[in-house]
Amino acid sequence: MKTIVAVSLGISLCIQALPCLADNSNGKQLYLSRCAMCHGADAKGTGPLANKSNPPTPDLATAAFRKRLHDYPGVIVSSVILRPNGDLIPRTLRENGVKVPPHAWTVKDFRDLNEYFSGLVAKK
Ligand code: HEC
Numbered sequence: 001m002k003t004i005v006a007v008s009l010g011i012s013l014c015i016q017a018l019p020c021l022a023d024n025s026n027g028k029q030l031y032l033s034r035c036a037m038c039h040g041a042d043a044k045g046t047g048p049l050a051n052k053s054n055p056p057t058p059d060l061a062t063a064a065f066r067k068r069l070h071d072y073p074g075v076i077v078s079s080v081i082l083r084p085n086g087d088l089i090p091r092t093l094r095e096n097g098v099k100v101p102p103h104a105w106t107v108k109d110f111r112d113l114n115e116y117f118s119g120l121v122a123k124k
Helices: 002-022 027-033 063-071 075-081 087-097 107-122
Strands: none
Touching: 027 107, 063 075, 063 107, 075 107
């Protein structure tokens, strides 16, 4: 009896946990509203502004970027926080009349965005 209770508890926990893992709607929403206009919905650099900057937006769904992400797991979050390309992003948005409202990032937002973007990059 104990085993049955333990097993069914385990199963119900899985069922409850799975939708949370599968449904990263916060990460998707952040990505689509703040990154996809350049990076594209597929992370391949296919957004409408992808070729409006110099350098253009790179294809990140590549083996090279997967290796970079593996060697430096913070690359996605740091590209938002540290802005290694200076004012390239705000300038490109401004020059093309695309307004992205300021956002008060939370740790959860960064985790969700990181998870969502990593998922796109992992696709072949
Ligand atoms: C205006 C277009 C634009 C927007 C918006 C944009 N990016 Fe980028 N992104 C670029 C360009 C261009 C590069 C390449 C920069 C370079 O080579 O210096 C890049 C590079 C990157 C890289 C690769 C960094 C590396 O060191 O390998 C990551 C990761 C990234 N962006 C994440 C994001 C995320 C996350 C967002 C949304 C929060 C975002 N970008 C929004 C244009 C954009």
